[in-house]
Amino acid sequence: MSKLSTRVTNMATSATLAMAAKARELRAEGKDIIGLSLGEPDFNTPDFIKDAAIQAVNDNYNSYTPVDGYVDLKEAIITKFKRDNNLDYKLPQIVVSTGAKQSLANIALVCLDPGDEVILPCPYWVSYADIVKIAEGVPVEVKTSIETDFKMTASQLEAAITPKTKMLWYSSPCNPSGSIYSKEELRALADVLAKHPQIVVVSDEIYEHINYVGAHASMAQFPDMYDRTVTVNGVSKAFAMTGWRVGYIGGPEYIARACNKMQGQITSGTNCIAQRAVITALEAPVSKVKYMVDEFKNRRKLILDLLSDIPGFQCNEPEGAFYVFPNISHYFGKTLGGTKIENATDFSLYLLEAANVATVTGVAFGNPDCIRISYAASVDNIKEAMKRVKEAVS
Numbered sequence: 001m002s003k004l005s006t007r008v009t010n011m012a013t014s015a016t017l018a019m020a021a022k023a024r025e026l027r028a029e030g031k032d033i034i035g036l037s038l039g040e041p042d043f044n045t046p047d048f049i050k051d052a053a054i055q056a057v058n059d060n061y062n063s064y065t066p067v068d069g070y071v072d073l074k075e076a077i078i079t080k081f082k083r084d085n086n087l088d089y090k091l092p093q094i095v096v097s098t099g100a101k102q103s104l105a106n107i108a109l110v111c112l113d114p115g116d117e118v119i120l121p122c123p124y125w126v127s128y129a130d131i132v133k134i135a136e137g138v139p140v141e142v143k144t145s146i147e148t149d150f151k152m153t154a155s156q157l158e159a160a161i162t163p164k165t166k167m168l169w170y171s172s173p174c175n176p177s178g179s180i181y182s183k184e185e186l187r188a189l190a191d192v193l194a195k196h197p198q199i200v201v202v203s204d205e206i207y208e209h210i211n212y213v214g215a216h217a218s219m220a221q222f223p224d225m226y227d228r229t230v231t232v233n234g235v236s237k238a239f240a241m242t243g244w245r246v247g248y249i250g251g252p253e254y255i256a257r258a259c260n261k262m263q264g265q266i267t268s269g270t271n272c273i274a275q276r277a278v279i280t281a282l283e284a285p286v287s288k289v290k291y292m293v294d295e296f297k298n299r300r301k302l303i304l305d306l307l308s309d310i311p312g313f314q315c316n317e318p319e320g321a322f323y324v325f326p327n328i329s330h331y332f333g334k335t336l337g338g339t340k341i342e343n344a345t346d347f348s349l350y351l352l353e354a355a356n357v358a359t360v361t362g363v364a365f366g367n368p369d370c371i372r373i374s375y376a377a378s379v380d381n382i383k384e385a386m387k388r389v390k391e392a393v394s
């Protein structure tokens with residue numbers, strides 16, 4: 001008998017975290033690795049947020065917190081949802097968690113029974129499929145391609161629905177493709193869902209503010225979808241707070257209550273100091289952190305320009321987030337520097353070895369023709385990395 005559960009044995013390791021760990025390991029061995037694998041702003045958390053945390057330490061915030069978050073943080077989240085998304089939530093509809101990743105895990109654990117199907121438009125964020133599987137749900141991948149800007153169409157959604165479909169999960173702006181669903185595109189999906197009232201939607205909006213085209217639409221803004229949509233968000237990306245571990249949801253009260261119950265048995269409430277700092281972050285005008293978005297926008301242009309000069313990299317123009325997701329299938333079946341490239345994983349590993357550049361295989365995002373490159377890195381690192389990649393594939 002195995003000493004470990006089938007659950008963990010069958011689970012994939014998070015490819016983003018694994019690649020980041022591998023890059024760290026190689027760096028420790030003295031290799032000059034440029035890490036473009038992890039989706040993590042290279043900015044420091046802004047000072048006004050750090051000051052709030054220091055104040056919280058000095059004010060002796062050190063006790064257990066309410067499982068679903070401090071009331072004044074939940075109030076700040078309610079104000080944020082109204083201000084940015086025109087969504088009206090009440091206190092029992094909000095749950096604060098240890099990162100949006102925990103928010104997603106809570107949702108899966110409280111909504112899914114064994115065999116329930118969850119539709120995941122591909123490419124999807126790396127952890128969706130495995131979180132669904134941990135909850136014994138069945139991920140149903142809907143393939144998309146560059147031709148539709150990696151977005152799922154209404155007819156694809158319709159075709160994927162079965163009597164077992166329980167949920168649809170997507171991110172917009174999307175990690176990894178950077179694509180953004182317009183209000184019209186979401187409405188077209190909502191029209192399909194209108195015929196299937198049992199399906200609950202998870203709208204992951206963690207890249208909401210990292211948007212280069214302007215409009216952000218939320219599924220819950222449609223009155224007929226409000227009661228069946230869980231809106232997931234967090235502070236990791238827009239506020240450069242990945243390590244602080246705070247995410248949150250707004251959604252139907254029955255789901256929020258269940259998440260509260262689940263979290264109460266697993267982690268309890270989120271870290272007290274981080275929660276106090278997040279109140280300050282969310283209460284600030286978004287313009288206070290726009291300098292980071294402006295910088296990501298410059299880097300997006302830079303990396304797209306540099307990639308357009310490397311043969312065999314076919315890119316969409318990402319509208320948000322900080323990733324490019326080039327199709328590199330041109331190299332499949334070819335030999336580069338003595339290494340036979342059969343798939344995106346081989347290609348990503350080849351770049352790590354030959355160019356000392358860490359990327360993530362598209363396999364982990366449900367798209368085996370692509371790799372993900374994060375441009376949340378310095379201009380110098382992006383330039384040097386693309387130079388090395390170009391050399392490694394020529």
Ligand code: PMP
Binds near residue numbers: 039125245246
């Ligand atoms: N959703 C998406 C689409 C993400 O890219 C990430 C990455 N961090 C998360 C959720 C989880 O974020 P957090 O750091 O809040 O757990």
Ligand code: GLU
Binds near residue numbers: 017040
């Ligand atoms: N969301 C980031 C990424 O996609 C962080 C890594 C993770 O949480 O898996 O790279």
